[in-house]
Amino acid sequence: MEQITTDICIIGAGPVGLFAVFEAGLLKMRCHLIDVLPQVGGQLSEIYPHKPIYDIPGYPDITAQQLIDNLMLQIAPFNPTFSLGERVETLNRREDGSYDIKTDDGTSVHCQVVVIAGGLGCFEPRKPEIDRLADFEGKGVAYMVKNPEHFRGKKVVLAGGGDSALDWAVFLSNVAERVTLVHRGDTFRGAPDSAGKVFDLAKEGKIDLILKSNVVALTGDDSLQEITLLDRNNQVSHIEADHLIPLFGLSPKLGPIAEWGLNIDRSAIAVNTVDYSTNIERIYAIGDINTYPGKLKLILCGFHEAALMAQSAFKYVFPEQKLSFKYTTVYGVSAF
Numbered sequence: 001m002e003q004i005t006t007d008i009c010i011i012g013a014g015p016v017g018l019f020a021v022f023e024a025g026l027l028k029m030r031c032h033l034i035d036v037l038p039q040v041g042g043q044l045s046e047i048y049p050h051k052p053i054y055d056i057p058g059y060p061d062i063t064a065q066q067l068i069d070n071l072m073l074q075i076a077p078f079n080p081t082f083s084l085g086e087r088v089e090t091l092n093r094r095e096d097g098s099y100d101i102k103t104d105d106g107t108s109v110h111c112q113v114v115v116i117a118g119g120l121g122c123f124e125p126r127k128p129e130i131d132r133l134a135d136f137e138g139k140g141v142a143y144m145v146k147n148p149e150h151f152r153g154k155k156v157v158l159a160g161g162g163d164s165a166l167d168w169a170v171f172l173s174n175v176a177e178r179v180t181l182v183h184r185g186d187t188f189r190g191a192p193d194s195a196g197k198v199f200d201l202a203k204e205g206k207i208d209l210i211l212k213s214n215v216v217a218l219t220g221d222d223s224l225q226e227i228t229l230l231d232r233n234n235q236v237s238h239i240e241a242d243h244l245i246p247l248f249g250l251s252p253k254l255g256p257i258a259e260w261g262l263n264i265d266r267s268a269i270a271v272n273t274v275d276y277s278t279n280i281e282r283i284y285a286i287g288d289i290n291t292y293p294g295k296l297k298l299i300l301c302g303f304h305e306a307a308l309m310a311q312s313a314f315k316y317v318f319p320e321q322k323l324s325f326k327y328t329t330v331y332g333v334s335a336f
């Protein structure tokens with residue numbers, strides 16, 4: 001069993017958790033990060049690593065994975081430590097106010113401050129009811145596109161009507177041999193611009209668009225070969241497919257964090273916007289996992305929350321010291 005002592009324990013190594021290391025590091029606070037996923041990067045590395053992001057200040061566009069790689073470079077001087085592939089389970093407060101956090105793998109972290117940067121919670125894709133879906137998981141069925149190259153030259157069927165289904169249909173139309181998008185409705189929930197692109201590509205013959213239909217069954221031997229569809233008039237049809245990617249979103253599960261006595265509002269942690277503290281002393285919540293009036297689930301908002309959190313957490317880590325605000329342009333970044 002690993003025993004770690006640090007100043008701040010950050011739950012979640014998504015972009016916001018990673019940037020929190022930087023803001024804490026500027027104030028000489030050390031961080032340990034825990035993430036249930038085997039890699040850092042949160043939603044960016046897990047769901048859309050190759051997609052460009054256009055609203056990170058200073059970057060006209062940057063792919064999600066490049067942003068995570070840059071964040072890792074930016075925090076390297078502060079030598080953060082990581083427990084990856086481990087889920088945070090319990091939190092215990094010591095008499096002096098500090099906390100012990102334990103993971104499902106038995107890792108124990110003693111820290112002065114807890115920062116919950118858990119995003120949507122532990123990732124669990126919503127799985128539609130399709131006959132033999134589970135039989136083909138990892139043999140043609142995937143719930144996320146980790147590497148688009150995996151689909152090069154393949155017959156890919158996407159199912160869903162949200163942003164992910166639309167965006168990946170557009171992206172994969174240049175990669176796969178054939179892309180079919182199946183949606184139960186005839187209008188899309190996703191961004192109108194993305195839906196427009198899909199309709200245009202369908203007109204050009206680059207995407208097969210099948211509306212008002214559901215995927216109902218899968219067939220194949222060792223791997224997926226054919227998909228059965230049922231339309232609103234109960235007509236059955238079949239399409240050949242190497243891959244099915246059902247994209248019906250992730251079900252946000254706070255998991256054990258929900259049992260810690262935090263104020264939870266619709267699966268998110270209510271915070272004070274002065275410093276993103278929760279109702280429990282020394283516990284902060286930043287990024288997608290928190291909620292407050294006007295909250296926007298954007299990376300840049302999480303970065304701002306991380307900066308204010310660090311300024312506030314300082315008093316718990318260095319109770320004897322006075323905090324003075326400093327610019328990096330003046331004082332630089334001192335590694336430790």
Ligand SMILES: Cc1cc2nc3c(=O)[nH]c(=O)nc-3n(C[C@H](O)[C@H](O)[C@H](O)COP(=O)(O)OP(=O)(O)OC[C@H]3O[C@@H](n4cnc5c(N)ncnc54)[C@H](O)[C@@H]3O)c2cc1C
Nearest residue numbers: 012014015016035036042043088118119121287288298299
């Ligand atoms: C398809 C798509 C496109 C997007 N495009 C944009 C965009 O263009 N611009 C933008 O600003 N935002 C965009 N977003 C939103 C953006 O990805 C999120 O705002 C961002 O990921 C939030 O970062 P985070 O660090 O708070 O959480 P996450 O990225 O969700 O990371 C949280 C991490 O916490 C971990 N975790 C949770 N609970 C536990 C636990 N109990 N134990 C251990 N680990 C745990 C999770 O495994 C996860 O890795 C997009 C999102 C999606 C899905």
